[in-house]
Amino acid sequence: MAVTFTFYLSFMFLVSSNLAYFGTSHPTCQATYPPHAIPIYPEDVDPVQFAVNLEYLEAEFFLWGALGYGLDHVAPELALGGPPPIGAMKANLDYLTLNIITEFAYQEVGHLRYSLPLSLCLSQNLSLSLKRSCSVTVFRALITTVGGFPRPLLDLSASNFAKLFDEAFGYHLVPPFNPYHDSLSYMLGSYVIPYMGLVGYVGTNSIINGYKTKRLLAGLLGVESGQDAVIRMYLYERAEELVHPYNHTVAEFTIRISEVRNQLAMCGIKDEGIIVPPELGAENRTCSNVLSADLNSLSYARTPAEILRVVYNTGNEHIPGGFYPKGANGRIAREYLMRP
Numbered sequence: 001m002a003v004t005f006t007f008y009l010s011f012m013f014l015v016s017s018n019l020a021y022f023g024t025s026h027p028t029c030q031a032t033y034p035p036h037a038i039p040i041y042p043e044d045v046d047p048v049q050f051a052v053n054l055e056y057l058e059a060e061f062f063l064w065g066a067l068g069y070g071l072d073h074v075a076p077e078l079a080l081g082g083p084p085p086i087g088a089m090k091a092n093l094d095y096l097t098l099n100i101i102t103e104f105a106y107q108e109v110g111h112l113r114y115s116l117p118l119s120l121c122l123s124q125n126l127s128l129s130l131k132r133s134c135s136v137t138v139f140r141a142l143i144t145t146v147g148g149f150p151r152p153l154l155d156l157s158a159s160n161f162a163k164l165f166d167e168a169f170g171y172h173l174v175p176p177f178n179p180y181h182d183s184l185s186y187m188l189g190s191y192v193i194p195y196m197g198l199v200g201y202v203g204t205n206s207i208i209n210g211y212k213t214k215r216l217l218a219g220l221l222g223v224e225s226g227q228d229a230v231i232r233m234y235l236y237e238r239a240e241e242l243v244h245p246y247n248h249t250v251a252e253f254t255i256r257i258s259e260v261r262n263q264l265a266m267c268g269i270k271d272e273g274i275i276v277p278p279e280l281g282a283e284n285r286t287c288s289n290v291l292s293a294d295l296n297s298l299s300y301a302r303t304p305a306e307i308l309r310v311v312y313n314t315g316n317e318h319i320p321g322g323f324y325p326k327g328a329n330g331r332i333a334r335e336y337l338m339r340p
């Protein structure tokens with residue numbers, strides 16, 4: 001009680017001293033842009049829309065895994081009329097994992113709430129002031145007038161994960177891998193997901209120009225890479241454990257999944273497990289590989305085509321499958337689908 005009260009007092013002191021600070025000074029808290037800087041360029045829109053595909057995948061996987069329901073329950077307006085995911089379910093998570101995944105889930109909802117209006121409003125020929133104020137209200141109006149970018153059909157079924165994990169190991173795991181089975185399985189399933197956002201956003205960064213789009217992409221990249229780091233650290237702590245009931249360690253699972261993704265993407269090594277030979281470690285000196293990065297310890301970058309080859313699990317950006325049985329949405333993905 002006394003401790004709580006002391007804590008409360010010091011907290012109030014901090015708050016009131018902050019208020020005093022706010023009252024007496026006018027600090028600059030926003031970046032200032034050069035006078036003629038442009039918030040969004042027309043060519044920025046497609047990469048942002050492409051990113052939204054990955055955000056939908058993450059939002060649904062994490063929401064369902066943690067809470068047992070998805071966007072249709074939490075923020076139905078963000079689904080934009082797209083079909084509900086196939087086979088998603090609540091995972092059997094312990095308290096720690098549940099808290100982590102619940103936070104990730106709501107982070108993805110925020111990403112969608114911010115990215116969707118930006119990508120849609122800015123793709124339209126609106127007045128600059130309307131673009132600047134592009135809000136959910138403007139967004140809703142646009143959806144009804146010009147049509148939106150609906151949530152793509154997602155396959156989050158255990159059998160879809162099992163197929164990918166079988167490919168990774170080169171034989172049928174018995175029983176089939178099920179990401180919803182327990183916390184460790186769920187984290188292994190999660191290993192597959194934010195990393196694709198991370199490498200995608202690093203790739204996108206050099207092809208966008210507007211300060212508002214760059215700010216969005218940097219914000220998405222920061223949180224995706226944080227999620228990826230948490231997942232990898234969780235797995236690294238358990239690297240030598242066997243994943244029950246398989247005779248493979250956690251480290252081996254990550255190595256095999258990273259390898260299969262490199263094969264699907266067909267652009268060399270851009271994906272590394274949590275234990276590596278030294279030549280893939282930091283400065284050729286470590287076998288531990290909590291973070292996956294290149295020769296200079298910079299994050300790898302992937303193009304939309306590389307990402308589609310992986311998330312479709314077909315090795316071909318023209319052939320949908322895997323997590324997106326009918327393909328991803330937005331101009332970039334749809335154009336690949338139209339030109340087989």
Ligand SMILES: *[C@@H]1O[C@H](CO)[C@@H](O)[C@H](O)[C@H]1NC(C)=O
Binds near residue numbers: 125
């Ligand atoms: C956008 O609007 C401006 C003026 O309102 C017009 O000059 C321009 O042609 C329009 N562009 C497109 C692509 O519709």
Ligand SMILES: *[C@@H]1O[C@H](CO)[C@@H](O)[C@H](O)[C@H]1NC(C)=O
Binds near residue numbers: 247
């Ligand atoms: C499990 O894997 C280890 C290392 O690959 C191997 O030595 C062992 O024989 C395997 N055990 C079974 C029961 O398959």
Ligand SMILES: *[C@@H]1O[C@H](CO)[C@@H](O)[C@H](O)[C@H]1NC(C)=O
Binds near residue numbers: 279283284295
């Ligand atoms: C690490 O090894 C690679 C060759 O495998 C070499 O190109 C690179 O320069 C080495 N990096 C350092 C920091 O020694």
